[in-house]
Amino acid sequence: MPFSRPKVDVDLRPYFGDEAAFHTNKELIVLHETVSFNRPGVLDIKNPAAFMDGRQLEVHGFIDAEGHSGWCFDPRAVYDHAASGSGRVNTRSIGFELVSEIPMLRPGLRFQTWWKRRKQLVRVAQWIAYLHFDQGIPVRYSDGTRPGVTTHWQVSETYLGGHGHWDCWPKHFPGGYFPALFVIRKAQQLVQKAKKQ
Secondary structure (H helix, E strand, O other): OOOOOOOOOEEOHHHHOOOOOOEOOOOEEEEEEEEOOOOOOOHHHHHHHHHHHHOOOOOOEEEOOOOOEEEOOOOOEOOOOOOOOHHHHHHHEEEEEEEEOHHHOOHHHHHHHHHOOHHHHHHHHHHHHHHHHHHOOOOOEOOOOOOEEEEHHHHHHHHHOOOOOOOOOEOOOOOOOEOHHHHHHHHHHHHHHHHHO
């Protein structure tokens, strides 16, 4: 594979390893925000993972502000991470929780705060690039109906008419704050660089 898997700092198998309903090939990545505070180290991944596990929710990966990653080691697992149109999203997608207190900030500060988190945004891009090579997921923005990369806000818009989640609301939509297109462009650059090597 021309692109190495990003470093895994937290093994998520103790939390979600035996909870997959079944396994499928994936064509979509859904980005979420875990509304919790970033702390030095990896407890800001372990604690939300334990919280989700206690509520029978699962996700494939976590990324915190320092760029630490949690990973399930099973990208084909079907997990309950995107309730929005779940039958149309969960079976087709890999979910990543981005540890973030940003939704608790005033709307005017949200984009500025995300923009400063380059370690986290670049780590997200690295996982997208890796999963492009590993799972064949296209590196392009998607509304959730076609293969690519999307957000929980977007799949709620697409499948629930906007009456669902608003985490990772992309900046390129009115009212949005998450730099989704920056992350995708960075992942595209990583893919192109890997193909040239």
